[in-house]
Amino acid sequence: EVYEHVLRAHEKCLEMCVEGATLRDIHKVSVQMLAKSLRQLGIVNLSKHGVQQIIMQGLYKPYYPHSIGHWLGMDTHDVHTVSALKPLEAGCVLTVEPGLYLPRNVHEIPAQYRGIGIRLEDDVVVRSGGQPPEVISGGVPITVEDVEALVQEGLSGQPGEGFGGSGARGSFPWFQPLHGRTN
Incomplete structure (x- = not known):
């Protein structure tokens, strides 16, 4: 929110x-x-x-x-x-x-x-x-959906749709999806 x-x-x-x-x-x-x-x-x-x-x-x-x-x-x-x-x-x-x-x-x-x-x-x-x-930085994900997809890709270690599909951004264990946050 x-x-x-x-x-x-x-x-x-x-x-x-x-x-x-x-x-x-x-x-x-x-x-x-x-x-x-x-x-x-x-x-x-x-x-x-x-x-x-x-x-x-x-x-x-x-x-x-x-x-x-x-x-x-x-x-x-x-x-x-x-x-x-x-x-x-x-x-x-x-x-x-x-x-x-x-x-x-x-x-x-x-x-x-x-x-x-x-x-x-x-x-x-x-x-x-x-x-x-x-x-100039328009290729960086910024919408809620795109950021969450990128995070999920990083958490799963599996390449996803978009963002190059390489999983190159790595894992983000400290990051939580924006929807359904508990803290």
């Missing part, structure tokens, strides 16, 4: 990576969506706080402590001096990486969500003429 909330924010933010938008615009949308998710999931007390209050009071920050992403240059973080207010142009490369982190030891968080951390990251190239961005 948490994964699906982060995935929806991720998909919306990817759509926004077009000429003229700014990282700040994209970040604001990610905050809006994730603050709403925190309220819907019962992580931030919904009887006391509306989404705007969650944002204005910074109540989302313990669970989403970073910005939506950053520019990419020759090195991962070498363009830190470029403003988040600079409009995106064709050819710009940036990351989109919303996330929610729900500490195990915060008892105000519903028990079924404690200890979950989700961050979905893609690298994108802004394209010209209103085209959707090119998602």
Whole structure:
């Protein structure tokens, strides 16, 4: 459930990576969506706080402590001096990486969500003429179904459909399927 909330924010933010938008615009949308998710999931007390209050009071920050992403240059973080207010142009490369982190030891968080951390990251190239961005990392599984299939492939040691079918990602004994989680 948490994964699906982060995935929806991720998909919306990817759509926004077009000429003229700014990282700040994209970040604001990610905050809006994730603050709403925190309220819907019962992580931030919904009887006391509306989404705007969650944002204005910074109540989302313990669970989403970073910005939506950053520019990419020759090195991962070498363009830190470029403003988040600079409009995106064709050819710009940036990351989109919303996330929610729900500490195990915060008892105000519903028990079924404690200890979950989700961050979905893609690298994108802004394209010209209103085209959707090119998602450089688009070959990496990201939907719930694809991630679960990959995990099951790793757990079974048997190659599955898609993802090269080689089983090359190995075993993930520490990873549980997203549906039917008990902790």
